[in-house]
Amino acid sequence: xTEVTQTPKHLVMGMTNKKSLKCEQHMGHRAMYWYKQKxxxxxxxxxxxxxxxxxxxxxxxxxFSPECPNSSLLNLHLHALQPEDSALYLxxxxxxxxxxxxxxxxxxxxxxxx
Amino acid sequence: xxxxxxxxxEMSVQEAETVTLSCTYDTSESDYYxxxxxxxxxxxxxxxxRQEAYKQQNATENRFxxxxxxxxKSFSLKISDSQLGDAxxxxxxxxxxxxxxxxxxxxxxxxxxxVKP
Numbered sequence: 622x623t624e625v626t627q628t629p630k631h632l633v634m635g636m637t638n639k640k641s642l643k644c645e646q647h648m649g650h651r652a653m654y655w656y657k658q659k660x661x662x663x664x665x666x667x668x669x670x671x672x673x674x675x676x677x678x679x680x681x682x683x684x685f686s687p688e689c690p691n692s693s694l695l696n697l698h699l700h701a702l703q704p705e706d707s708a709l710y711l712x713x714x715x716x717x718x719x720x721x722x723x724x725x726x727x728x729x730x731x732x733x734x735x
Numbered sequence: 736x737x738x739x740x741x742x743x744x745e746m747s748v749q750e751a752e753t754v755t756l757s758c759t760y761d762t763s764e765s766d767y768y769x770x771x772x773x774x775x776x777x778x779x780x781x782x783x784x785r786q787e788a789y790k791q792q793n794a795t796e797n798r799f800x801x802x803x804x805x806x807x808k809s810f811s812l813k814i815s816d817s818q819l820g821d822a823x824x825x826x827x828x829x830x831x832x833x834x835x836x837x838x839x840x841x842x843x844x845x846x847x848x849x850v851k852p
Binding site: 652654661662663664666669671676677709711713715717718719721722723724725726727728729731 | 768843844
């Protein structure tokens with residue numbers, strides 16, 4: 622299995638809702654990442670998990686809450702989002718944070734906040 | 736801090752022709768990795784090619800090759816025999832080899848490549 626699987630593919634949520642994005646990989650990768658991408662812009666790093674521990678939080682607002690329950694799974698919990706949070710949310714994994722291999726990306730969750 | 740610059744927001748190429756996408760970067764580190772990623776409208780980021788900074792030999796993957804000029808901090812991507820399926824947004828990216836950088840990928844602004852039949 623050489624894939625990163627993200628669910629759901631599309632999500633529409635109200636500003637008072639609570640929802641979660643899910644990311645799963647079975648490649649034995651020990652580093653996992655959340656990126657946010659606006660249309661025609663590069664991805665922006667949100668969080669890095671290394672060996673299931675949060676190692677980088679790029680000053681992301683607390684309405685985004687990451688969780689890494691095990692080495693294969695990464696969640697992003699969403700609460701009280703704003704319309705400007707509408708974006709493509711990409712999950713990625715790599716063997717380790719310091720390894721020189723590229724990331725494997727999922728196909729993303731297209732989030733719309735109404 | 737490291738930065739990556741792609742100065743061509745859009746490029747166009749005729750099918751079967753060759754096109755070169757430009758990328759420059761700025762870093763004070765000596766050990767790092769450079770990547771080109773492709774993002775088609777299907778939106779999944781796909782790794783096209785990877786270069787290790789301490790290797791002088793330019794990386795090649797089938798129709799894709801790079802021109803890596805370490806002293807000039809330049810990392811261009813050449814696509815030969817362009818195909819319709821090559822149409823996508825291309826991102827140049829930098830990754831430090833040092834653990835304390837957290838494996839962060841730093842992306843350029845992207846170049847949107849269109850391929851004309």
